[in-house]
Amino acid sequence: MLAWGEEEMEKQVVDKARRAFNTGRSRVLQYRVDQLRALLRLIRERQADISAALTQDLHRSVFNTPLLELIGLENEIKLAVRELSDWTRPQHVQKSLITLTNDVFIKAEPLGVVLIIGAWNYPWSLTLGPLIGAIAAGNAAVVKPSELSKTSASLIKELLPQYLDQEMYHVVTGGVPETQELLKQRFDHVFYTGSSTVGKLVMEAAARHLTPVTLELGGKSPCYVDQNCDLAVACRRITWGKFSNCGQTCIAPDYILCNTSIQNRLIEEIRQTLQEFYGENPESSPDYGRIINQNHFERVLALMEGCSVAVGGESDKSQCYIAPTVLKDVLPHARIMQEEIFGPVLPIVTVNDVNEAIRFINEREKPLALYVFSSDKKVIKRMLGETSSGGVVVNDVMIHYTVSSLPFGGVGNSGMGMYHGKHTFDQLSHKRACLITSLGMESLNNARYPPQTESRLQKARFFMLNRLCSCAHLTGALAIISTVLALGLLITLLVVLLKGW
Structure with a gap:
């Protein structure tokens, strides 16, 4: 069992991460890029230390360390840095006639504080991989490396504060009691890699706070x-x-x-x-x-x-x-x-x-x-x-x-959720539905207001059931022409319909 002071420490770590997140600095794109580049420096500058830790934990050779873990992490970071501005750009979606003049889009926003529970068999890639996505998506994170790969876990705890924002990203080491105590805290997402048996316990603990989970499990392939x-x-x-x-x-x-x-x-x-x-x-x-x-x-x-x-x-x-x-x-x-x-x-x-x-x-x-x-x-x-x-x-x-x-x-017993590349960013982001309109053209809204009549219902049905192609796949002049033609069509239809009603 954890002593009272240790239990309180787990809560303080999560609270500290949440306070840092609430400052809003991780919402800034350049901040995320800077943190990702710092993580890349860690991997490159401390490769010898990482390799030595893996040799101690798993008898991993100096050649297999880059091949099995570090090159993949470098690739993930470089991809995120290169594509992050596109990943965070608002995604415009299809409209109906009634929302033609509105700005309708999906905006990816950070979830908050993410708990990442890593695995011992690839203690660097399976711990830092999800962290890359958490940083890219603008989240704070608490990282819990596996206690079985103890040399790597100690090194992760030592190195991450030297390279990353110490208030935003935290490392908690220890065994099952520490993990259980962490799972009692409220997080905005839990990312667990490990066995199906433990995955069920993680999901059960997360359910108490209605916290979404990503479970990367295993099974017999x-x-x-x-x-x-x-x-x-x-x-x-x-x-x-x-x-x-x-x-x-x-x-x-x-x-x-x-x-x-x-x-x-x-x-x-x-x-x-x-x-x-x-x-x-x-x-x-x-x-x-x-x-x-x-x-x-x-x-x-x-x-x-x-x-x-x-x-x-x-x-x-x-x-x-x-x-x-x-x-x-x-x-x-x-x-x-x-x-x-x-x-x-x-x-x-x-x-x-x-x-x-x-x-x-x-x-x-x-x-x-x-x-x-x-x-x-x-x-x-x-x-x-x-x-x-x-x-x-x-x-x-x-x-x-x-x-x-x-x-x-995975799927079913082998897990839920997905990651790698943009998939990690999407998994650790909230896809916020956004619609921006004006207070003008109020006559278009009469069909939804009481008192309702048959003619108003028919008018509402027409505007709500007729959809337009999204401009998301169009660029430049083509998008402008499409919008102008659609507006012209809408005005023509309005004139006809208003005369008829």
Whole structure:
């Protein structure tokens, strides 16, 4: 339990962030740009420190740190800085005849104070990524890094105040009690990345304040491998996606679905690829990671019980090391098929054909990602049309995460909401409906005022049901001409209608 002073401290952090937000300075576009650029400096100037922390937490190599986390963050920041003026510009929308002379638009405005609860498997990208969107949208933020990646969490707490506005952006470290106390506070949005089990608790806590949530969860992402594809290339890409970061990736292929006839070929191709990637002994490879802690080490090993090991299987508890492992002939009811693995173990489940694969996927919770390897367009079309998932990639894995123009998020049990690029900005903004009119032309409003008559109702029906094309897609002279013609049409209609009524 937290001591009273610690509980009060959580509230003070949130109050301080809200006071800073209420000054209005984060609504200024240049302020947001300056904060984003400061965050970019942090990533570039402290890359060596970040890399060292990740080596300590996850046995991450100095080369994998930029590849798996930092380059993506740089890209997100540069995109936001470049596009922010467009993202914040009022979005004009379609009008009806009755609102033709009005200014009708959507304006993105900040929500307020956002709570960001990061994850331990990618403690920088999954914590700072949402923060980029929060800053871009003009929010204040309280950041809670995962306590499991403790070296990174401590470094985030040390570095963020050195680069960002200390009153607007705060870091709270600690474990479950600190997180629970934070969730008691009122926020304007909660952004959580982690397990579905904890996601339900976060949503329950947020509901007490009617706080909207973004839940980036996980689940068992299937990987269907069709007979009609280049198995060598498919296995190379699957092996990379599954065993990067020691399998501790929310969108890693969780299991393979394939026909019995190609199972042994897949196993052999994966075995050869593992040797190419990590050598004869992956434990000595600088590119192969470790399980985050001994609790997760024991959990992953327990999932493998009763399964037939085709590749790997070795482990060392003192190092939290589990070798890249492939399991064959795994039964659908096996324990390892009941929960997300989040480790370097790849089960293979055999199916007769694509029909059975689709049924297998649809009988389970909707996954965060679905991977399909096939050269058959009909198979690809069926997988896209007859299944549901947060995202889908054909003939590759995980690469959709790097495309900022694609929304990243889950569906159903794998999460709600989306982010990356402008999607993060939109997720952490309120889309405010705005209509600006004048006090003139009051005669046009008579149809809505009492006393009502049949003729007034017919007049109101005409103006309300007839819509005009939005000028949002028109520019320059074309927009002006369109507006003039529309006004001319309106005046003509008014003359005719007023004479008739």
